[in-house]
Amino acid sequence: MKNRGGYLYILPWCIGVLIFTVYPFITSLMLSFTNYDLINPAEFVGLNNYIKLLTKDTAFLKSIVATLQYTILTVPMQLTFALFIAFILNFKIKGINFFRSAYYIPSILGGNAAIAILWRFIFRSDGLVNQVLNVFGIDNVAWFSSPVAAMFVISLLKVWQFGSSMLIFLAALQEIPQELYEASEVDGATKLRTFFSVTIPLLTPTIFFNLIMQLVNAFQEFNGPYLITQGGPLKSTYLSSMFIYDNAFKFYKMGYSSAASWILFMVILTFTLTLFKSSSKWVYYSDGKGN
Amino acid sequence: MQKSMIKKHVNYTIRYLVLLLVAFVMLYPMLWLISASFKDNNAIFTSIGLWPNKLDFTSYVKGWQTGTEFTFSTYFFNTFKIVIPKVIFCIVSSTITAYGFARFDFRFKKALFSLLIATMFLPQVITRLPLYLLWRQIDMLDSYVPLVINTLFAQEAFFVFMLIQFLRSIPMDLDEAATIDGCNSFQILTKILLPSLKPAIMSCVIFQFVWSMNDFMGPLIYISSVEKYPVSIALKMSIDNTSGIVAWNQMIAMSVIAILPSLILFFSAQKFFVQGVTSSGIKG
Numbered sequence: 035m036k037n038r039g040g041y042l043y044i045l046p047w048c049i050g051v052l053i054f055t056v057y058p059f060i061t062s063l064m065l066s067f068t069n070y071d072l073i074n075p076a077e078f079v080g081l082n083n084y085i086k087l088l089t090k091d092t093a094f095l096k097s098i099v100a101t102l103q104y105t106i107l108t109v110p111m112q113l114t115f116a117l118f119i120a121f122i123l124n125f126k127i128k129g130i131n132f133f134r135s136a137y138y139i140p141s142i143l144g145g146n147a148a149i150a151i152l153w154r155f156i157f158r159s160d161g162l163v164n165q166v167l168n169v170f171g172i173d174n175v176a177w178f179s180s181p182v183a184a185m186f187v188i189s190l191l192k193v194w195q196f197g198s199s200m201l202i203f204l205a206a207l208q209e210i211p212q213e214l215y216e217a218s219e220v221d222g223a224t225k226l227r228t229f230f231s232v233t234i235p236l237l238t239p240t241i242f243f244n245l246i247m248q249l250v251n252a253f254q255e256f257n258g259p260y261l262i263t264q265g266g267p268l269k270s271t272y273l274s275s276m277f278i279y280d281n282a283f284k285f286y287k288m289g290y291s292s293a294a295s296w297i298l299f300m301v302i303l304t305f306t307l308t309l310f311k312s313s314s315k316w317v318y319y320s321d322g323k324g325n
Numbered sequence: 326m327q328k329s330m331i332k333k334h335v336n337y338t339i340r341y342l343v344l345l346l347v348a349f350v351m352l353y354p355m356l357w358l359i360s361a362s363f364k365d366n367n368a369i370f371t372s373i374g375l376w377p378n379k380l381d382f383t384s385y386v387k388g389w390q391t392g393t394e395f396t397f398s399t400y401f402f403n404t405f406k407i408v409i410p411k412v413i414f415c416i417v418s419s420t421i422t423a424y425g426f427a428r429f430d431f432r433f434k435k436a437l438f439s440l441l442i443a444t445m446f447l448p449q450v451i452t453r454l455p456l457y458l459l460w461r462q463i464d465m466l467d468s469y470v471p472l473v474i475n476t477l478f479a480q481e482a483f484f485v486f487m488l489i490q491f492l493r494s495i496p497m498d499l500d501e502a503a504t505i506d507g508c509n510s511f512q513i514l515t516k517i518l519l520p521s522l523k524p525a526i527m528s529c530v531i532f533q534f535v536w537s538m539n540d541f542m543g544p545l546i547y548i549s550s551v552e553k554y555p556v557s558i559a560l561k562m563s564i565d566n567t568s569g570i571v572a573w574n575q576m577i578a579m580s581v582i583a584i585l586p587s588l589i590l591f592f593s594a595q596k597f598f599v600q601g602v603t604s605s606g607i608k609g
Contacts, residue, residue: 039510040429044437047422047485050478055444058455065455072461119347122340135595136348139355142591142598145539147557148580151564152358155573162357194351246446254450257541261561275450282454283546295450302448 066293071286083293094294096269097277098301103185104259104273105252108192113244116196117237120203121229134201141197149191150261157187157262178263181270188258188271199244206240207233238317246306253302274298362578385582388575393551397559397579404555407469407544408537411476415533416526418479423488424514428500445482457546467549472540476533484529491525492518527597535587556583 066083070076087094123133143149156162157177164174177183210233218228234241256275259265265272274294281291363380389397426438460471479485495518503517519526541557548554554562560583563576591598 040425040431040434043421043425043429046418046477047425047441047479048437050475050480051440051444054456054475054478054480055447055452058452058459059447061455061458062451065458119344122343125337125340127337127340127344131595133344133348135591136352138598139588139591140351142535142587143355143539143584145536145541146584146587147539147541147560148583151560151576151580152354154564155577156354156357162354250446250448254448261541261564278450279542282457288454288458292454295448295454299448299451306446 062292063296065289066296068289070288072288073286076289079289083290084297087290087294087297093269093272094274094277094297097272097274098297100185100270100272101253101255101274101298101301104189104192104255104271105249107185107189108252109245109248111189112193112196112248113199113241115193116199116244117203117241119196120200120207121233123200123204124207134204137200138197141195144191144195145257147257147261150257153187153191153258153262179267181268184263184267184271188255188262191258191262192252192255199248202244203237203240206237210236235318239319242309242313242317246309249305249309250302253298253305358577359581362574362581364574366572366574384572384574384578387572388578389582391559391563393562395552395554397556397582399552400554400556400559403553404538404557407472407540407555408534410469410473411537412530412533414473414476415479415481415484416529418477419481419484419488419529420519420522420526421514422479422485423492424518426485427489427492428497428510428513441482441485444480445486453542453546460547466547467553468547469553471547472543481533484533487529488522488525491522495521524597527594531590531594531597534590538587 065076067078067080068076069079069083119137123130127133140149158164159174159176163177167173167175175183177187214232214236215228218232223231254275255273256279259271259273260276260279263271265276275298278291278295278298281287281294360376362384363382365381365384391397426434426441456471457466460466465471475481499517499521500513503513508516539557540555541561544555544558545561548558551562560576560579563579
């Protein structure tokens, strides 16, 4: 290891962290204890914003519930699907490159506004999805006027982007030594038994990693609901990130919005810390190393 | 023996069929999007088939003109004014930072590295508002500076982390030999390590490009004048303007154009995508 000069190389990043992470992190917390509307000077109000959000603001509480619904719906579905496809792909199969790309394309484009437009369009009452359902003799579904259906539409957009988790699973699957499978076969284990007793335990670090990554993302989802359902119907898809955005940039309640973002942050933190704590019970590190 | 051969074949076929079916269902909406862009407004809602009855480019021509005084040429030009600097700044700053972390020892290195990883998980929702207020205070709203500048400081930890992982896999002997030959530490980076880093850098270029093309919330918050809109916001504006008769085919044509640059890049550099995701295994 060279010793001199190290600081010099990481200096820009260090300055950047102060400006773009540390400063806004602290400021955001301070803002959350004030009322600030961009015109009048900020006024200290103590915990009022938090109390109001948690006890009186039904729109906010509903948005937290919707965000939890969205997260609990999308993350397990996405990961299960990603694992399932990775498992099928982990096989000497022709055209593996084609499939890898085909499944990955939605992950690249999913965040694009163009895809949100596509989604809005194919789920219209006379759109592609209903036309296909009609072919199978199923009546039109009013995707955007039922809360359950609307939540399904934006969740599907997320699950559709399972490609990056799938690639990570696939890479982990390919690292599992073949001898383990052979040993398991010699011991007379069935395929299913091998999957649950050999494959899954060895994949737990990857599952854990994907789970954290997708949770943090899902809790902050904005583009899908903002562009496709606009939070409707009846605010059933009005996720917390939309609440935070509206309060800041539509109603100019900067302090209130900051407090809401801190509550969301606490929710995310609770989930991730609980996962980290529980990880010693279910995550299995074969060589003492993580992902 | 024969029985197990048959079983193997059946197994193989089932896997294949599942994969094909899933790929078909997943890609159908996109293929249909492309074909719909050539259909006229009526045909879009009457046929689920892929093949348009005739190739009609008018939705492209009309869509490009838009209902505003600007055409999509302006919006694309704006998008690239954001994306290209972001890609360049990000690569330079992330490489330098990664080099510092991967090849040097210094006090608090462990703590700083933990901080780097922590920023990867820190919800953006917390920092967004104070940064907006900061840019407002120094009169930088409605410019591209707030969208681009953080890349000058290697603030996207994903890229730094990916490059660190890659640098760690390059043997130190190379550096040591170069030191003996009289290279200083910066020359080691540019002359010795950079060539080997190329694949990782390509992955960074591609991911940064695609993510910046997709970025929606950044411009939504910071850019307020129509002449500065990037494509993502221009598309949003076009769905908002849907009063009365909607020219869906034009909007669809523009959506196809909007994803085209990312698609072309993806198909021409697929292996770097796959490498990027699997080597450091993050996000997407």
